[in-house]
Amino acid sequence: ANGRAKNQRTGQRYKNYVRALKNAENVLVKAGTIKAKPSYLMECLGWNVADSTLKSGSLDSGFRATLVELWQGLADDGNHNDWTEPNDIKYLFRGGQKWSLSDARELVLATWKYLDY
DSSP, X not given: OHHHHHHHHTTTHHHHHHHHHHXXXXXXXXXXSSOOXXXXXXXXXXXXXXXXXXXXXSHHHHHHHHHHHHHHHHSTTSSGGXXXXXXSSSBSSSSSSSSOHXXXXXXXXXXXXXXXX
């Protein structure tokens, strides 16, 4: 329900950008650039991007802004410790997950480079 509501608030961009991250991850894995990540990680990352960022500019510039916001949030001094899964119950990087902070950083950076931003 939370994901559907965010998708509505962002003019369908939340799910579109999650798909874009998943597609980039698939291409990067196939190329041997990164190791496979759980697809739910991409949904969780998108969940933690501000609605205003997701809605900003064209699709391309909005996705670019999304990657920038993710990168800044994933930095050592970022706000990633407060990020949650879309259920707003479990924290994203506080242990017990099938991914790590470095997995998320690797995905965002590799996607940025792949898209030649």
